Amino acid sequence: MLKILSGNQVKILDLNHQQELGISSLELMEKSAHSFVEWWAGQSFQFEKAVAIFVGSGNNGGDGLAIARLLSKGGINVNVFTCFDSEDKLSPDTSTNLNLLPAGIPVESWTLFDSSRYSAVIDSFLGVGLRGELRPKAISIIEKINSFLGKGPIYSVDLPSGLPSDESLSNLTPVVSASFTLTFSFPKLSLLFPEHASVVGELVLLDIGIPDESHERLEGENYYLQKKDVIPLHRRFHRFSHKGDFGKVLIWAGQKGKMGAAILAAKAALRTGSGLVTLQIPESERQIIQIAVPEAMCVFDPVDSHDFDAIALGPGLGQKISVEVLSSFFTSTHCPLVIDADGLNLLASHPELIAKIPKGSILTPHLGEFSRLFGTTYSSHLDRIKVGREFCLKYELNLVIKGANSAICLADGRVIFNSSGTKHMATGGVGDVLSGILVSFLGQGYSPISAVLCGVYHHGLAGEIAGSDYGRSMIATDLVEAIPESFLALDID
Numbered sequence: 001m002l003k004i005l006s007g008n009q010v011k012i013l014d015l016n017h018q019q020e021l022g023i024s025s026l027e028l029m030e031k032s033a034h035s036f037v038e039w040w041a042g043q044s045f046q047f048e049k050a051v052a053i054f055v056g057s058g059n060n061g062g063d064g065l066a067i068a069r070l071l072s073k074g075g076i077n078v079n080v081f082t083c084f085d086s087e088d089k090l091s092p093d094t095s096t097n098l099n100l101l102p103a104g105i106p107v108e109s110w111t112l113f114d115s116s117r118y119s120a121v122i123d124s125f126l127g128v129g130l131r132g133e134l135r136p137k138a139i140s141i142i143e144k145i146n147s148f149l150g151k152g153p154i155y156s157v158d159l160p161s162g163l164p165s166d167e168s169l170s171n172l173t174p175v176v177s178a179s180f181t182l183t184f185s186f187p188k189l190s191l192l193f194p195e196h197a198s199v200v201g202e203l204v205l206l207d208i209g210i211p212d213e214s215h216e217r218l219e220g221e222n223y224y225l226q227k228k229d230v231i232p233l234h235r236r237f238h239r240f241s242h243k244g245d246f247g248k249v250l251i252w253a254g255q256k257g258k259m260g261a262a263i264l265a266a267k268a269a270l271r272t273g274s275g276l277v278t279l280q281i282p283e284s285e286r287q288i289i290q291i292a293v294p295e296a297m298c299v300f301d302p303v304d305s306h307d308f309d310a311i312a313l314g315p316g317l318g319q320k321i322s323v324e325v326l327s328s329f330f331t332s333t334h335c336p337l338v339i340d341a342d343g344l345n346l347l348a349s350h351p352e353l354i355a356k357i358p359k360g361s362i363l364t365p366h367l368g369e370f371s372r373l374f375g376t377t378y379s380s381h382l383d384r385i386k387v388g389r390e391f392c393l394k395y396e397l398n399l400v401i402k403g404a405n406s407a408i409c410l411a412d413g414r415v416i417f418n419s420s421g422t423k424h425m426a427t428g429g430v431g432d433v434l435s436g437i438l439v440s441f442l443g444q445g446y447s448p449i450s451a452v453l454c455g456v457y458h459h460g461l462a463g464e465i466a467g468s469d470y471g472r473s474m475i476a477t478d479l480v481e482a483i484p485e486s487f488l489a490l491d492i493d
């Protein structure tokens, strides 16, 4: 799995890579520029006017100069806008790239940029080298770049200029508001925070040939979950496998008027491959379940939890369950649980029960549920993750902080950011689907860590698949129906 390093570690990463493979920093910059231009070529852009490229004096600016040369070579009309006072301020590789720029490319001061004359802007002013408060001139440059907003796309190189790589900003005013951020080697941590979504735009990770192992050798507990990581975690079944091998799961969910949550969770568990799904629901609501999900069984009284391989608790449940019932359920249950929605709200009201939850269980709060569970509203994702991580280490639980790039805090102290998903998943019932997917993997004998990684990744991928068909019209049922395609995309049968 790809480790997410800090901005300060980028220089060490590059140096190690250079020493091991004999690649110079200039060659690495060239690779970065090539990866950007290859991505660009795959987008089939049709721009009528020129592309403006803002370049700073550090290596982020050097990337921009190399990109300018390569785009121009490919027939694209580019103008370079320099964000430095004198050439002796340039980093050595940036200076080399300025000298390599073909004579025909106009090079002007950033002050002369007229937003009406360009079709697109590339922002390679500041990258991971930003330190401390932005100086006034840098703020003016960022405002100049942002004067292009509404006139065309802004492509930020590595980071939107002004965004620190590892901090959470409460005020995003002096930050470039990118349409796309194309980040090299690993996603910088701050690109994954919900409070920065408006300046990051679409996030694209570009490979510049530094292997995952080189990242792994450096300190850090944050990781980025990708398709290649998830494939080997799946259990393989054979032709003699029977429905018992695929697990017996219980979903304790639903109340009058909220049976949709129970239906979505049950359907998701079945589509993820559960052999037997039982719903624990109020008896008055049984008909809707038997009609909507004929494959599922229903029970109406508390059951013996030993009969199940995994249990999900919470979707549409309401909060009428007594603390005594919940306490004895946790104490008598030994299989891992998935706790969501009202299950989390019950825990928020009775935090003394948290220590009784079976180890390895998975809690899946969205940001609102997270605030209730931890008793504070966090505006900084960095703070949220820190608290979540300590919680998981203390109680040996796993936590999925849901959202774009869901952050998964594992019981072993790692924090894993998911790469799959789409903005179209922000619709009712999508969380219930995740509960069903997770309990299904747990029931199939996956370890809690494999279950949470596979589950969160599939959920996002199914969302992408359904989103590509339905766009903003996507509903949670479409996501359930896309689960089979997400298995096909990973070649899991």
Ligand SMILES: NC(=O)C1=CN([C@@H]2O[C@H](COP(=O)(O)OP(=O)(O)OC[C@H]3O[C@@H](n4cnc5c(N)ncnc54)[C@H](OP(=O)(O)O)[C@@H]3O)[C@@H](O)[C@H]2O)[C@H](O)CC1
Binding pocket: 010, 013, 014, 028, 029, 032, 056, 057, 058, 059, 060, 061, 062, 063, 091, 125, 126, 127, 128, 129, 130, 131, 132, 133, 134, 135, 138, 157, 158, 159, 184, 185
């Ligand atoms: N492995 C990789 O990912 C590679 C990434 N590359 C690119 O390199 C940059 C990092 O380059 P670096 O030279 O370390 O730093 P930057 O270009 O991001 O920033 C340096 C400039 O920032 C100015 N600065 C710093 N702090 C401030 C501030 N508070 N206000 C205003 N300006 C600031 C600094 O100016 P000084 O006057 O302080 O020197 C520099 O101008 C990375 O992001 C990638 O894009 C490599 O190309 C290949 C490998």
Ligand SMILES: [K+]
Binding pocket: 060, 123, 124, 125, 126, 127, 156, 157, 158, 159, 160, 161
């Ligand atoms: K930048």
